[in-house]
Amino acid sequence: MPPRPDRPRVNRTAIRPSSRASGSGGARNGSPTAPAAGRPASSAERFLTDRTTLREPTAAAGETGPLRLRRQPKWIAAGILAVCLGGLGATFLYAEATTQNSVVVVNRAIARGEQIGVGDLGVVSVGSAPGVSTVSADRVHDLVGQHATTDLSARSLLTEGQIGTPALDAGRATIGLKLAAGRLPAAGLAPGAKVLLVEVLAPEYAGEPKAPVPGTLAGAPQPAADGLHTLVDVQVDPRTAQRVTELAATDRIALYLDAGR
DSSP states (O other), X not given: OOOOOOOOOXXXXXOOOOGGGOTTOGGGGTOOOOOOTTSOOOHHHHHHHHHHHHHSOOTXXXXXXXXXXXXXXXXXXXXXXXXXXXXXXXXXXHHHHHOOEEEEEEOSOBOTTOBOOXXXXXXXXXXXXXXXXXXXXXXXXXXXXXXXXXXXXXXXXXXXXXXXXXXXXXXXXXXXXXXXXXXXXXXXXXXXXXXXXXXXXXXXXXXXXXXXXXXXEOXXXXXXXXXXXXXXXXXXXXXXXXXXXXXXXXXXXXXXXXXXX
């Protein structure tokens, strides 16, 4: 049998199409390469596919590109205005906190009705005190010689109305007394204290002593200029004012504290 002619060998291996030959342009058009059929897409391929889908225009939806946020001029203006107002407020508060005012301060404790001396008041610098009617330092010399209308504590700031002319209680008469040592207590005579005024009888007087006159101390006692007497203002009933005045003019009066009133 004659020999059979050799047949040409055919390579049966399937030829896979190259991704570069793709009709969509492949990677040359910026699109990711589609995964091969039958093989699951990798994470990188899925990321590129999603990114391209979001950024590329879609003809069906009529998109032309990525969305852009629009600026709102009114909100920008409101923010600038808020910043400016905050800066002005901070400046005002700082100026209020650092402002120093010279005001009058009480150097020692002063009782109601007591006369103000030269060293009783001083000057101090303080910051702003809203709601407190302090007295300016340039008036400190005008207050000397006046009287305290209320009790003043040491190192306290003097306020308006605490020094002036003592108000006279309605229905009372005020009488000034000049008493020698031994005719009044040495201590405990504070403004408002209840006292009894008694007549100092002459040694030759043989009659019955008259009843004492009740009174109220109108101010703190002050030493007289001679250094031997004490000046005291008392308030009494107007019906007894004439008698007390006559006794004071003839130096025939004394007083003592009334513990029962």
